[in-house]
Amino acid sequence: MAERTSRPGARLRARALVVRRLLAGAPRPRSVRARATLGASAVVAVALGAVSFALLGLLHGNLERSAQADAERQAVATAGMAAGGRLDPVLAAGRGTDFLQVVDAGGRVLAASPNLAGRPALSGVRPARPGTVRDTWNGRPVREEHRQRVVQVTTATASGLVTVYAGTSLRQADTAGDMITAALAVMVPLLVLTVALVTWRVTGWALRPVEAIRAEVAEINERDLHRRVPVPPSQDEVARLAVTVNATLDRLEAAGIRQRQFIADASHELRSPITVLRTQLEVAQAHPDPALWGELVSGALEDTVRLQDLAADLLLLARLDTAEPAPAAPVDLTAVAREAARPRGGDRVPVGVELAPGVTVRGSTLWLSRLVRNLLDNAQRHAARRVSLSLRVDEERDLAVLEVSDDGPGIAEADRERVFERFTRLDDARSRDEGGSGLGLAIARDIATGLGGSLSVHAAPDGGARLVATLPRTARGSSGGSWAEPGPDRGEGRPVP
Structure with a gap:
């Protein structure tokens, strides 16, 4: 049998293998710009390679099918002449056919085209039954430098089986394939290079604001926090x-x-x-x-x-400012509030208590006790005759609501946020003997917000101040962690049960 070959496909596969080896051994780029350029170029190169391979395959398939159709028509016509006993010793090759040869079952040449006159049978294989075989030869049997597409038609005659060989040269398909391969070998790298250049420029333009931001941030230190990075007008x-x-x-x-x-x-x-x-x-x-x-x-x-x-107070504020997780053990807020109010019954301004039973929140006993004590201290400092402590449940929002109100001068609406700033004293509480250190309400709000709640100031019905703390409720008996707060005497940690 003749040797088969597919030169354009082999060339493309070899080039793809070389590209894969080069990419595997190449160092990876470090910048986003280089990675984007390399990625876009690789995608375009792969896409163009696939399109080129498909284009070459489609072109070769069409040309070979066209050549084969011409040869097959000539072979079938010649086989019909042989079956009818009208075969001439010298056969004229028709349009699209380069040679013809008719061989009997014994290998004797019965007829041939002029270019195969005196030549032995093209193939030593003798078909055993009628049929059609299509094959591609490399040209050696007929001394051609181009490949041939050969159609072998075997038919029965009065004297036995006869095989007709009709072949056509694939020089046009090979020439077209070589030309297109050469053109693609030039155009594909140019297109890839163009895409790489455009991607490099566009990416550089897009990343220019990022580089400006990076350069500005790199120059900002703890003394230059007033500086700001430029904001591009692109809105992207x-x-x-x-x-x-x-x-x-x-x-x-x-x-x-x-x-x-x-x-x-x-x-x-x-x-x-x-x-x-x-x-x-x-x-x-x-x-x-x-x-x-x-x-x-x-x-x-x-x-x-x-x-x-x-x-x-300063140590507790420092701890509240850290990123430590808030304590999450279940705490009976009712018991904490009752314990904080119990020793104040004989004070100058007594504390009235109205507590809902069994209100449980997540937190720390020491934190919540400090929250209640700070609110009561602030209320007693400014109250005239009465301070009330109440605890209720907001079923709709599933919150525990702790309220401390007094009948003092109240807090002006403009100062209701300022009182939570550290070391803040309002004009009527500037005496250190009565006004405290200015950290009590700041600590109370930090504790409330640290536990997932809030603390705000409102006007009391009788004109005083009403401090309202809300905390998320939790089911009694759920598991929680522990927390340690420095003791008031030596700063030692005491675990919360």
């Missing part, structure tokens, strides 16, 4: 990124301002009792009169307690 993802970065810088700047203000206020609050304590000690040292020591020691102890309370 990059513009939204710039807006988000600027919003983050706004929050960082505000946090820095709050931190510096907090440090300044804390320093001021700590300096006053320390100064008073030092003055008392200096007086005691300068006037060693035992009659004055009791009053001096009492004043020094009072300032020391105040310093201790202030340090505990």
Whole structure:
């Protein structure tokens, strides 16, 4: 049998293998611009390669089918002549046919076209029954440099089986394939290079605002938080990124301002009792009169307690500001509120209690106790004759609602958010003996928000202030974690049961 070949397909497969090896061994680019360019170029190269392969296959298939159809018509016509006994020794090849040969069952050439005159049988294989065989030869049997498409038709005659060989050259198909392959070998790299260049330029243009944002952020330090990154006018993802970065810088700047203000206020609050304590000690040292020591020691102890309370408040605020997870153990808020109000029955302003039974929330006993105590301390400081503590359940929102109200002067609507700022004292509460340190309500709100709730100020029905804390309820008996808060005396952690 003649050797088969498919040169254009083999060339494309070899080139694809080379490209895959080159891509496998190439280093991966690090920049987004380079990766985008490489990805777009690879996709276009693969797509063009697939299209080129399909185009070459379609072209070769059409040309070969056309050549085969001409040869088959000639072979069938010649076979009919042989079956009818009208076969001439010299056969004329028709349109689209290069050669003809008729061979009997014994291998003797009965007829042939002029270009095969005197030649032996083209194939040594003798068919055993009638039929048609289509094959592609590489040209050697008929001494052609191009491939031939050969149709072999075997038919029965009076003297036995006769085989007709009709062949046509595939030079046109091979020439067209070579020309298209050469054209694609030039055009495909040019197209890929064009796509790579366009992608590189477009990606660079698209990423230019990102690079500007990166350069600006790289130059911002803790002293330059007022600076902002440029926002491109494109209103796309990059513009939204710039807006988000600027919003983050706004929050960082505000946090820095709050931190510096907090440090300044804390320093001021700590300096006053320390100064008073030092003055008392200096007086005691300068006037060693035992009659004055009791009053001096009492004043020094009072300032020391105040310093201790202030340090505990600052430490709790620092812990509330950290990213530690909030305590999540189930706590009986009813019991916590009752325990916080019990020792205040004999105070100057007594506390009236109205508590719903069995109200359970997630949190920490120490945190919730501190929340209730701070609200009661604030109310008693400003109340005239009455402070009320109530706890109820909001069934619709599944919240525990804790309210502390007083009959004092109340809080103006413009100051109802400012009272929760740290070290804030309103004009009627600037006395340190009555106004506290200015951290109680700030700590109370931080605790409420840390536990997933809220704390707000409203006007009481009798004109005083009404502080309302809401906390998410939880089912009694659910599992939870534990939390440790520094003790009021030595800062030691005490686990919450």
